[in-house]
Amino acid sequence: MPGPLQSLKVLDFSTLLPGPYATMMLADMGADVLRVEAPDRMDLTRVMPPHDDGVSTAHTYLNRGKRSLGLNLKEEGSAELIKELVAEYDVVIEQFRPGVMDRLGIGYEALKAINPRLIYCAITGYGQTGPYRDRAGHDINYLSLAGVSSHCGRQDSGPPPLGIQVADVAGGSHHAVMGILAAVIHRQQTGEGQFVDISMTDAAFALNAMAGAACLAGGVEQKPEGALLNGGSFYDYYQTQDGRWLSVGSLEPQFLARLCDVIERPELKSYGLSQNPEHQQALKTALREAIGQKPLEEWQAIFAEQDACVEPVLTISEAAEHPQLKARDMVIEVAKPDGRTQRQIGFPIKFEKTACESGFIGRTLGADNKEVLGE
16 A cells, blocks of 8 residues: 555755655655765764664664665766756755755756756755854754753753754654645645755754743743753652652643552642642652652553553663554564565554555665666
8 A cells, every 4th residue: 555645756865864864754655765875975874883784774764765876966967967857856855054055056946947846845953044054063952052952951960962863853854844745735736846944943942832932921931840841840750669760740630649549648649730849849759759669560560550641761672562562563674675674663653544664774875876867
């Protein structure tokens, strides 16, 4: 069964994480994605460990389902080849600094002249305009400038270096996919293509959903452990006897009541949504003491029978074996060139009529040159 984007052809010039993750999502949904890679340009996702059969697992995951065209865009004739290709494509995605594609002769205006229906998406750290448009950056920088890092972490230790790239993926990748698909709908209605400008800093700033509302409209600056959802209340993580952790999100009265009964502190049931810091601290202290008396496995057995918004902090390998994620097909086997398979994270959006499939792991650089040039 083909995916919902089977009619879409995507030309992908991106590297690293934001663009490749976005085009992986499009490929998973059925789009025909051709990745254009420069053989002389280092892409960290091709070399970063660990490796499977000598190839980075980050690369084989991020580029699954995509063909690869090895092409040095600076060489004579490359721009002409891209212009010939783009006439048959719906979407271009690139992740260079502003102006780079123009200097190569394949910027938006040049490609739009060939294909007026083209949707051209540029993902950058700071966007195509503004004083930072040419500035280098990474996920940690975008989160910092967007105000996200300022209200994360602990008061005595500062913002944490997160294990996932929030600005890159939730900011760059997801907003790029949303913008592209919105532009596709607009083109269906008008016949017009357009330029989609994705700034990872803009997108990260927009992720300040509740904290941003509190600050901009409510006048309350957000600080670590200063609000209901960032450690300022009992909504937090608690260490178990064996050094593992439980997440406690029992905000609603009915959930807190069950939690207080489990830890045998029924007198604290009314403290949940209290604005009194002493009440919140009393709850946190009681939870810290109680949860520290049993190992994680014992707590898991206890809360398996209680609908109280309390769950264990799992490792990725444990999460992959969790019955809920297994039931949702979130770990899949993707074909390798030799007929074997590689375990990968599955596609998270489920469609009733257009199931998504991941045909093969990321190709070696230029693996599809002969096929693409033959076409």
